[in-house]
Amino acid sequence: MECSDEQRALVSLINALEGRFPGRSRTEVEDAVCEEYAAFNSGPVRTMVPLFVEHAAVKRLRGSLL
Incomplete structure (x- = not known):
């Protein structure tokens, strides 16, 4: 996945x-996505990064509702 695609x-x-x-x-959604993205940003395999970020951001946003 190219950077622009990502x-x-x-x-x-x-x-x-x-x-x-x-x-x-x-802003809260962007922060959750950006912070989770930073955790996956250093890996050499890029294809699954958006999926991993989505999973982690949803978990974070759901948890912060409680």
Whole structure:
């Protein structure tokens, strides 16, 4: 996955999570995605990064609702 493809996937993820978590601000969603992305950013295999980020960001956003 090229960097531009990865970035587009992350923007798409932010938009989707914003719809899934209407009680959260866009900034909170962006922060969750960006922080989770940073944890996966150093790996050499890039294809699955957006999926891993989505899973971790959803878990974080759900947990912060409690």
